[in-house]
Amino acid sequence: MQLITDSAALVDACSALAKFEYVTVDTEFLREQTFWPQLCLIQMAGPDLEFLIDPLAPSIDLQPFFELMANPSIVKVFHAGRQDIEIVFSKAGLIPEPIFDTQVAAMVCGFGESVGYVNLVKKVLSIDVDKGARFTDWSRRPLSRKQLEYALGDVTHLRDVYHFLVNELEKSGRSHWLTEEMAALCAPETYVTKPEDAWKRLKMRVKSKRALAVMMELAAWREEEAQSQNVPRNRVLRDEALYDIANQSPTSVDKLADLRSLSQGFAKSQRAREIIDAVKRGRDRDLSSVPSLKNGRQLSAEATWRASRLRMRQIFLL
Numbered sequence: 001m002q003l004i005t006d007s008a009a010l011v012d013a014c015s016a017l018a019k020f021e022y023v024t025v026d027t028e029f030l031r032e033q034t035f036w037p038q039l040c041l042i043q044m045a046g047p048d049l050e051f052l053i054d055p056l057a058p059s060i061d062l063q064p065f066f067e068l069m070a071n072p073s074i075v076k077v078f079h080a081g082r083q084d085i086e087i088v089f090s091k092a093g094l095i096p097e098p099i100f101d102t103q104v105a106a107m108v109c110g111f112g113e114s115v116g117y118v119n120l121v122k123k124v125l126s127i128d129v130d131k132g133a134r135f136t137d138w139s140r141r142p143l144s145r146k147q148l149e150y151a152l153g154d155v156t157h158l159r160d161v162y163h164f165l166v167n168e169l170e171k172s173g174r175s176h177w178l179t180e181e182m183a184a185l186c187a188p189e190t191y192v193t194k195p196e197d198a199w200k201r202l203k204m205r206v207k208s209k210r211a212l213a214v215m216m217e218l219a220a221w222r223e224e225e226a227q228s229q230n231v232p233r234n235r236v237l238r239d240e241a242l243y244d245i246a247n248q249s250p251t252s253v254d255k256l257a258d259l260r261s262l263s264q265g266f267a268k269s270q271r272a273r274e275i276i277d278a279v280k281r282g283r284d285r286d287l288s289s290v291p292s293l294k295n296g297r298q299l300s301a302e303a304t305w306r307a308s309r310l311r312m313r314q315i316f317l318l
Contacts, residue, residue: 001050001052001148001149001152002050002051002052003052003053003054003143003148004051004052004053004054004057004060005054005057005060006057006059006060007059007060007061007064010053010060010061010062010064010065011064013044013049013051013053013064014064014065014067014068015064016046016049017044017046017049017051017068017074018068018071018074019046020046020047020049020074021073021074021075022046022047022074022075022076022077022100022162023044023045023046023068023074023075023076023077024043024044024045024046024077024078024155024156024158024159024162025042025043025044025069025076025077025078025081025084025096025155026042026043026078026079026084026151026154026155026158027039027040027041027042027043027083027084027087028040028041028043028138028151029041029083029087029138030137030138030139031232032232033231033232034230034231034232035226035227035229035230035231035232035233036090036227036230037083037086037087037090038139039055039087039091040055040056040138040139041053041054041055041138041143041151042055042062042065043151043152043154043155044065044068044155045152045155045156045158045159047159050152050155050156052148052151052152053065054143056139056141062091062092066088066091066092066094069088069092069094069096070094070096070097072097072098075098075099075100076096076097076098076099076100077099077100077101077102077158077159077162078096078099078100078101078102079101079102079103079117079120079154079158079161080101080103080114080116080117081099081101081103081185082185082190085099085185085191086191089188089191090191095186095187095188095191096186097186098182098186099182099185099186100162100166100178100182101181101182101185102117102120102158102161102162102165103115103117103120104178104181104182104185105165105166105168105169105178106120106165108169108174108177108178108181109165109168109169109172109174111123117129117154117158118131120161121157121161124160124161124164124165125157125160125161125164127157129153129157130150130153131150132146132150133146133147133150133151134150193223195219195220195221195223195224195227196216196220198219198220198222198223199212199215199216199219199220201219202215202219202239202242204242204243204246205243206243206246206247206293207247208293209287209290209292209293210249210282210283210287211246211247211249212246212290212291212293213282213283213285213287213290214245214246214249214278214279214282214283215242215243215246215282216282216285216290217278217279217281217282217285218237218242218245218246218275218278218279218282219242220278221274221275221278222236222237222242225271225274236271237271237275238261240261241259241261241262243261244259244260244261244262245259245261245275245279246282249279249282249283250276250279251276251279251280251283252276253267253268253272253273253276254267256272256275256276257272
């Protein structure tokens with residue numbers, strides 16, 4: 001088990017992995033306290049090699065890793081890789097390609113929707129994965145041997161799962177289904193949330209199109225604040241408060257102070273004044289630019305990239 005902590009060793013490791021047709025990839029990260037994920041560990045494996053990379057090591061240059069991720073000759077294998085890919089995109093401005101997501105492949109092969117890594121390894125390999133280290137603090141150094149062994153297992157078992165699923169797809173003739181879904185994972189727009197589109201992430205209950213217009217402006221304001229300050233969205237303003245403000249649409253900080261979803265004294269903050277400005281923008285918005293509400297009350301979140309298509313495909317597997 002090799003933990004890479006310097007740039008020279010990383011160059012050698014990536015050069016060795018670049019000789020293979022595929023590499024399995026996983027990351028450990030934290031984002032509870034930040035908007036952008038903090039990359040804490042990278043795990044990679046080829047058919048007979050495996051490495052751990054410490055991105056927090058002093059002066060390490062991750063460019064060889066990013067170049068490997070961009071190499072079009074190597075398939076990058078992830079399990080539920082959307083957040084891993086998002087990290088690479090946010091750090092290097094690129095999307096690993098081509099990719100193979102074993103969670104999506106497992107759905108196509110009939111293992112059910114959004115099957116977890118532990119369950120998939122159990123079903124395919126009859127191996128019980130110890131997830132005891134899953135929720136540890138990956139930013140703290142030094143990492144324990146238990147943490148490193150856990151992290152490495154996420155890419156070593158993935159090799160055998162990958163081979164199994166590739167064979168299943170070939171036997172069933174469904175490989176082309178996976179190609180379509182991988183294209184969605186490789187699309188840059190999957191990982192870019194424009195402030196004006198931030199409302200689409202929310203499941204919200206608003207009472208009118210005017211309230212929805214206010215919600216759209218509030219969500220855009222919150223997104224800008226969260227990104228610029230690198231804090232979670234709910235640290236800026238909780239979802240519950242967003243809904244409450246949108247439905248009540250207060251036009252002054254005094255009226256804002258009457259809302260129970262906001263903490264006492266919030267109305268005296270700079271954010272309170274910015275919220276009122278967002279409310280006013282929403283109230284002044286042309287309603288022809290606002291989507292219609294379903295049944296006048298419920299607006300569903302924008303469907304995720306896989307939900308509808310793979311649910312439909314599950315029907316064909318029954």
